[in-house]
Amino acid sequence: MDQEALVALIPRLRRYARALTGERFRADDLVQDTLERALSKWALWRPGTDLRAWTFTIMHNVFVNQVRRAALAPESLDPDAGLEMEDGGASADTLAQLNALNSALQRLPDEQREVLLLVTLEGFSYDEAAHTLGLPIGTVMSRLARGRARLALLLEGNGAAGATQVQLKVVK
Amino acid sequence: MSFSETDIHRLIDGELPPVQAGEVAAWVAADPARARLAEAYRRQRGLLHQRYDALLGEPVPVPMLETVRSGPARRRAAANQSIFRRAAGAVLLAVACTAGGWFGHARFGGGSSATASDAMAALPQRAAVAFAVYSPEVRHPVEVSANEEAHLTRWLSTRLATPVRAPTLGPQGFQLVGGRLLPGEDRPVAQFMYQNAAGKRLTLYLSTLAPGGVSARESAFRFERVRNVNNFYWAEDNRAYALSGDLAREELMPVARAVYEQVGKSAAAETPAPPAK
Secondary structure, three states: OHHHHHHHHHHHHHHHHHHHHOOHHHHHHHHHHHHHHHHHOHHHOOOOOOHHHHHHHHHHHHHHHHHHHHHHOOOOOOOOOOOOOOOOOOOHHHHHHHHHHHHHHHOOOHHHHHHHHHHHHOOOOHHHHHHHHOOOHHHHHHHHHHHHHHHHHHHHOOOOHHHHHHHHOOOO | OOOOHHHHHHHHOOOOOHHHHHHHHHHHHOOHHHHHHHHHHHHHHHHHHHHHOHHHHOOOOHHHHHHHHOOHHHHHHHHHHHHHHHHHHHHHHHHHOOOOOOHHHHHHOOOOOOOHHHHHHHHHHHHHHHHHHHOOOOOOOOOEEHHHHHHHHHHHHHHHOOOOOOOOOHHHOEEEEEEEEEEOOOOEEEEEEEEEOOOOEEEEEEEEOOOOOOOHHHHOOEEEEEOOEEEEEEEEOOEEEEEEEOOOHHHHHHHHHHHHHHHHHHHHHHOOOOOOO
């Protein structure tokens, strides 16, 4: 029955993994590895505690390990990186914008992208994000601020960015 | 009361108690630069949901469900069992093969890589086993299905380090189901699967060959029956091909010819030779 709770989390794990890796196949690999890891550590999960945070913590650890391994690998095995776009029905403008979003996201440092996605896409509170990533809440907040500022710069290009940039220096 | 930019984040993330949220909202609204910032961050959230929420509505892939539902305790046993079940067909088939064929491979497995001649000799057995293992699959006949053919082509071409494309066999009555990556003797191998209107399946097994090449006799268009699987196989431009199916030889022949003609043409047009490795 607890496993069904884990099943119910899969769509959210897939969404987060997709935004985190930017590639559909890598994302599903990440989810699959996360689920296997979660089951192998199932005995360590204490019923009554937050399964979502626990599972996202595992995904974070798996992701960090994969990134570390990928840094040693000669090249990406997914030739689709950043190419695909599955949202049908959006206007061309919106499509371009959404595609730009995916590539801009991938240009954020991993640790900023993780925090930004947990808070804005997954709706984690600062406290939950801190708990999930094993970070002090202050670190979560500064990574979030830096991630958002950088994403804004990447998305807005050089035009509106100048004014934003001056503002952003205030943020530590 | 003074606020900082951190409060803009707290505001849009709902981290402020109501009273303070009102004050911060007023503080943000009072300054165009701050208002722009808040607006930009809210827009990010909207875009993120627009871009990625589609995943929430997608059906969960079966392997993920199986992983979770098989449960922690039974997981290992279940995995072993299903691997065993899948492998069983292959093993039985392999046992039925001539001893020099399948089991002869053991001597190449110890580190030194197989030569192109060895690979050609083993090709029909390997291709037939791959056909026998995957063609009866109802749920997972392929890893990437034909509706993602562009991805399939790019993926397999990357992994085999040579352009790989599924031939069109429509005129012969066979539609592409999709493809998968398989472990070959000492390198990755591609398998494309086709199906006709009657549900009969064929597989095309495609491997690069070690440098050194093969003799004209070894690269010739040949036929071999492995148990109940018929195979046409040949080599060209340092690539080996095998078309396998449980169709009669005379039914399989025209399809194999069509593959032969198409891959010959495209290989000549696209690439001189695969990289040496």
